Every structure is written in structure tokens, then in C-alpha cells.
Amino acid sequence: MNHTLETILNHRSIRKFTEDKLTNEQIHTLIKAAQQASTSSNVMAYTIIGVTDPILKNELRKVSGQTYVEHNGHLFVFCGDLHRISQLAKPEELVEMEETIESTEQFIVTTIDAALSAQNLAIAAESMGLGICYLGSLRNDIYRVSELLGLPEYVIPLFGMAVGTPAHKPELKPRLPFEAVYHENKYKTDESQQTSISFYDAQLQEYYQTRSSNTKTDKWSGQMIRKYRNPIRMDVSSFVKEQKLNKR
Structure with a gap:
């Protein structure tokens, strides 16, 4: 088995990091890896925001409720972004482009492009001996996150990713057959x-029941039933439409 497959097959979410910060060289390498991901029609419909301001990190932790949003080597926030495309057009051209930009199809493009770039970054980070954790919890208050990051229209914060030097090594969680x-x-x-x-x-x-910490009795089917019986983040839909995405 080659090193790339070993890296992918040994993925685990890291939720405890050392205080070591990523170097500028590491950040640049990870972003370059993210940019080499496949992208629909070369649109590259995403923006990655690196959060280094301690006050801003603290505010994002309050949204998330997860300490590792604040305590990590570097925090990345992945945004679906068609604002960049809208800025290319003259006002009269933008009127003609709005129907396409605001379509469900292009909303899907932004989410796929961002997810592909994030997974490239995740694999690159793990290949460098770093750990990562995806942070969908930033959507707990998507309006607040957008405000904190100063996002213009046609941009939505999809998820975060904490990256850093692992301070623990959790067991490998099994996946569906x-x-x-x-x-x-x-x-x-x-x-x-x-x-x-x-x-x-x-x-x-x-x-x-056998992992080294946080043991419990639970099943996947029960988890999924509980999850989908309790609606959460229902404001995401209205936020996306207010940002002029997924409207048509």
C-alpha cells in the first residue's frame, strides 16, 4: 500500500492540538494543495479564510461550542463564493448573469468545489503529520459567522477546519460496510x-464501548433517527437565499 492510501485510510478527527502554530510555509503549502482540487468548469467557486485573530477565534468558538475552534495550529473557514464571479461583470452584464449565479445548480457547484478543496487540504495536512477536524458547527449561527467574517453577497460560510499538531491519537472509527x-x-x-x-x-x-475515552452505548441507526427527528440550523436556508444563492 502506498503512502497516499495509508494517509487516507488512517484518517481520524483530531480534537486536541498542541500550542504549535502552523508556519507560513505550511499554510501556503496547504492552500496550494487545496487549489489543485478538481473544480467545475474552472470556476473555483470557493474562498478559504484563515483565522488568526484570537478575539475572532474566540467569537467563532462561541458559535461552535467546541474548544478546538479556538485552540489549534490554524483555523480555516471554507466559503462557497460566487461574489468573485459577480465582480467580473459590468452592471448590465450582471443583470444577465444573475439567473445563473442564483440558481440551485450554481449553489451545488460552490458546495462541491469548496468540499473538494477542503479534502485536498485535509489529506495534505495529514501527510505532513498534522491532524484535522471539520467544523460544521460554525453553521450553528450562520448569520453571526457571516457578520464576523465580513462576507459579501454571493458568499456563504460552509464549514471550518481546525488543523494542527495532534495532542492525542483517537482510535479509528469504523465506517459503513x-x-x-x-x-x-x-x-x-x-x-x-x-x-x-x-x-x-x-x-x-x-x-x-471499547475505545480509550468517552465510552458509551449507542448505535448508528439510533443516532441518525435522533438527528433527523430534531431540526437544527433551519436558518441556513433563509441565510443562503438572502446571500442571493439557491434562489431559482
Whole structure:
């Protein structure tokens, strides 16, 4: 197995970092890696904001509720961004472009482009011996995050990523079985899907009960039912539309 595959297959979220800050060289390398990700029609519909101001980090931690938003080697916030595209146009051209920019299709483009760039950055960071944790919790108050980061229209904060030198090494969390996520030619709706999920429930329950910290009794199916029975971040929809994305 080559080093790239070893890096990918050994991914785990790191939530405790040392006080070591990333160097400028490391940051530049990670951003360059992010930029080499595939992008729809070369739009590159994302912006990455590096947060170094301690006061700003503290405010973002308050939104997130997670200490590692504040205490890490470097904090990146990935934004879907079509503002850059809108700035290319003269006023009369922008009127003609608005229908496309504000479409659901282009909203999907921004989220995919940002996610692809983030995953490139994550793999690059881990290959350098660093750890990472994705931070969807910044959407707990998406309006506040937008205000803190001074985001213009056509820009939305999608998620953050804490990067730094790991201060712990958590166990590798198991994933759904191959058969549950890979369907050949057509989507499988037979009982084999439930069989795979039942197997994963047992596997994940064993993981929770035997890991070195925060042991508990839980199953994936129960987690998902609880998650989707309790609506959260419902203001994201209105925020996205107010930013003039996903309107059409």
C-alpha cells in the first residue's frame, strides 16, 4: 500500500492540538494543495479564510461550542463564493448573469468545489503529520459567522477546519460496510441494505464501548433517527437565499 492510501485510510478527527502554530510555509503549502482540487468548469467557486485573530477565534468558538475552534495550529473557514464571479461583470452584464449565479445548480457547484478543496487540504495536512477536524458547527449561527467574517453577497460560510499538531491519537472509527455505500448499476432497496446497517450498528457499538475515552452505548441507526427527528440550523436556508444563492 502506498503512502497516499495509508494517509487516507488512517484518517481520524483530531480534537486536541498542541500550542504549535502552523508556519507560513505550511499554510501556503496547504492552500496550494487545496487549489489543485478538481473544480467545475474552472470556476473555483470557493474562498478559504484563515483565522488568526484570537478575539475572532474566540467569537467563532462561541458559535461552535467546541474548544478546538479556538485552540489549534490554524483555523480555516471554507466559503462557497460566487461574489468573485459577480465582480467580473459590468452592471448590465450582471443583470444577465444573475439567473445563473442564483440558481440551485450554481449553489451545488460552490458546495462541491469548496468540499473538494477542503479534502485536498485535509489529506495534505495529514501527510505532513498534522491532524484535522471539520467544523460544521460554525453553521450553528450562520448569520453571526457571516457578520464576523465580513462576507459579501454571493458568499456563504460552509464549514471550518481546525488543523494542527495532534495532542492525542483517537482510535479509528469504523465506517459503513462497503455493500451499504457501493451499489452497482442500480440503487439497491432490498433487505441487504438493512443487513449491512445491522452489522455496522454492532460494530460501532463495540467501538464506543471499547475505545480509550468517552465510552458509551449507542448505535448508528439510533443516532441518525435522533438527528433527523430534531431540526437544527433551519436558518441556513433563509441565510443562503438572502446571500442571493439557491434562489431559482
